[in-house]
Amino acid sequence: MSQTGGAFSGSGSDAEPNLVPLLDLVLQLVMFFMICANFVMEQVDQTVFLPFAQKAVPLTETGSDIVFLNINTEGHLQVIGRPLPLKTDAEIHVYLQQVHDDAKRLEAAKLKRKGMDPALAKADTLVIVRAHRDAEFASVYRVMRKCQEVGLARIQLRARTMQGQGG
Amino acid sequence: MARHRRHSHEPPSEVVLPITPMLDMSFQLLAFFVLTFSPPSTMEGQLSMYLPAAGVAKAAAPEKVDPFAPSEAELDKQPDVTVAVESRGGALGKITIREREGSKDAADTRELKSELEKMRTALGHTGVKIEAASKLKYAALVEVMDTCLQAGFKSVGFAPPPDLHQR
Numbered sequence: 502m503s504q505t506g507g508a509f510s511g512s513g514s515d516a517e518p519n520l521v522p523l524l525d526l527v528l529q530l531v532m533f534f535m536i537c538a539n540f541v542m543e544q545v546d547q548t549v550f551l552p553f554a555q556k557a558v559p560l561t562e563t564g565s566d567i568v569f570l571n572i573n574t575e576g577h578l579q580v581i582g583r584p585l586p587l588k589t590d591a592e593i594h595v596y597l598q599q600v601h602d603d604a605k606r607l608e609a610a611k612l613k614r615k616g617m618d619p620a621l622a623k624a625d626t627l628v629i630v631r632a633h634r635d636a637e638f639a640s641v642y643r644v645m646r647k648c649q650e651v652g653l654a655r656i657q658l659r660a661r662t663m664q665g666q667g668g
Numbered sequence: 669m670a671r672h673r674r675h676s677h678e679p680p681s682e683v684v685l686p687i688t689p690m691l692d693m694s695f696q697l698l699a700f701f702v703l704t705f706s707p708p709s710t711m712e713g714q715l716s717m718y719l720p721a722a723g724v725a726k727a728a729a730p731e732k733v734d735p736f737a738p739s740e741a742e743l744d745k746q747p748d749v750t751v752a753v754e755s756r757g758g759a760l761g762k763i764t765i766r767e768r769e770g771s772k773d774a775a776d777t778r779e780l781k782s783e784l785e786k787m788r789t790a791l792g793h794t795g796v797k798i799e800a801a802s803k804l805k806y807a808a809l810v811e812v813m814d815t816c817l818q819a820g821f822k823s824v825g826f827a828p829p830p831d832l833h834q835r
Binding site for chain 1: 687688690691694695697698701702703711712713714715716717718720725727758800802803804805806807809810811813814817826827828829832
């Protein structure tokens with residue numbers, strides 16, 4: 502209203518668009534993208550390029566009990582937050598043992614809260630192996646075998662779905 | 669009320685909020701979230717698999733028995749079909765399908781799929797084990813695994829690379 506009034510009155514007053522609804526809209530969009538941002542992706546190494554698979558199904562399980570293991574081209578285990586990848590069997594074993602023990606401790610605490618015996622706690626962590634498409638099978642197998650040795654038995658391999666082929 | 673009466677003769681002061689800088693900042697935030705937004709569930713998917721249980725040493729004393737360790741019966745359980753994959757410079761090499769009744773070669777994954785489908789429908793197999801060379805690239809391994817799943821096999825496992833200790 503003030504715009505038209507100013508334009509036709511000839512008084513030279515500044516035409517000020519009402520920016521408040523625009524700000525509201527933009528803030529709502531910001532909120533939407535913040536909420537939709539998947540913070541699990543923090544564990545995902547974007548330098549690892551996955552191969553394609555038709556039968557790859559999207560992850561249905563949600564929660565904190567999922568561990569992503571990124572294996573780079575050289576076959577080393579890339580852990581987010583650590584500057585250097587884990588190269589030796591011993592390093593990988595220690596890391597996976599830590600993951601297993603943490604999961605078991607969390608499960609024990611849950612059982613304790615429910616009034617059950619914490620000694621019955623068992624790590625039920627889902628391990629998702631994200632290996633680079635050029636990594637050798639021997640290095641992928643080594644990591645999977647280490648997972649099994651420490652007690653992480655639920656393992657899945659990750660691949661790109663055909664929907665993500667274009668990206 | 670008293671305050672209102674005291675200032676009633678003065679012109680009302682206008683409070684102007686700095687909307688424009690706030691809008692600029694909101695647009696920057698929006699641009700950040702839009703550019704970094706990537707819904708992972710549609711881009712990547714999982715392939716379920718299993719590893720044959722590894723042999724574990726028997727407990728030295730009854731109190732050291734691990735109730736979660738795999739039993740002998742689990743160790744003895746073998747899948748019906750084995751797909752042996754050799755590596756040719758990291759890519760797919762010779763593919764051999766081994767079964768109780770004999771073995772058969774497949775030229776490529778298309779032939780592998782048709783052979784596996786025939787075996788599955790004729791003999792009712794449900795499990796398949798992939799025995800890949802250690803030098804085989806992960807992309808080629810996923811291709812074989814994907815083919816097995818497309819052929820209708822429900823469980824796909826991995827055997828240790830036969831040339832693992834020769835490297």
